[in-house]
Amino acid sequence: MSLLKRVLPHPWLSLSMLIGWQLLMNQVSAGSLIMGAILACLIPWMTNVFWPNPPRACRVDRLFLFVCRVLIDIVVANLQVAKLILGPRRELRPAFVLFPLTLEHEFSISVLASTISLTPGTVSADISADRKTLLIHGLDVGDEQALIEHIRRRYEQPLKEVFECSKR
Structure with missing residues (x-):
């Protein structure tokens, strides 16, 4: 050093x-x-x-795309939440969802949890002691499995490509 x-x-x-x-x-x-x-x-x-030692980003191009995707999703989710709150009255379907994690590095899990919390309408509530399950609260959850697949496809998989490429 x-x-x-x-x-x-x-x-x-x-x-x-x-x-x-x-x-x-x-x-x-x-x-x-x-x-x-x-x-x-x-x-x-x-x-x-x-301070934890964050892993090196193996794919900086994918990291850039991930950040752009998250920023776009934040704007879209803000509009969706505004429509839910200000639009015609209907029953919201709030729910807690258990998200099975496939990420292994603590930094990657932390980035995923932060990303979920940054996106309006969802918040990371807890993580299991074995770091295998993330508890997520959704403001309007119609289908729990659809929410899990959405988070896995939009956030977890790209994070795995960016930070955990050496473990493949």
């Missing part, structure tokens, strides 16, 4: 913290820059042991 990586384990976080500090201080002075730089170096260094 290089000296720079040991001293500054997360340089982008440090830079973001320094900028955030300066914005909070609402002034640029030598004292606020020095204090911001000290905090921006110390906090990531002291919390480095708590």
Whole structure:
């Protein structure tokens, strides 16, 4: 491990913290820059042991497509939820669904759970102790199996291609 990586384990976080500090201080002075730089170096260094090592993206092109897909799905889901809430009154069918995971790496599972929660109308509620099942709550679930297949096809399979390609 290089000296720079040991001293500054997360340089982008440090830079973001320094900028955030300066914005909070609402002034640029030598004292606020020095204090911001000290905090921006110390906090990531002291919390480095708590940071997981994310896997490398094997297919960056697939990662880009995944991010685009998620952004589009967020917009579409926002419109669908707005239609459900503001449209003609009908009974919603909220349900908890057990989603069997095929992902193995904790980082991939975390990204999947976050993606599900980011998409309006669904939220990741819990994960089993053995990391094999994700509990998902859906706002309007007509067919549980259709929801499972949708999540598997749209999110889990692409994540597997991006992060778990070495395990194939």
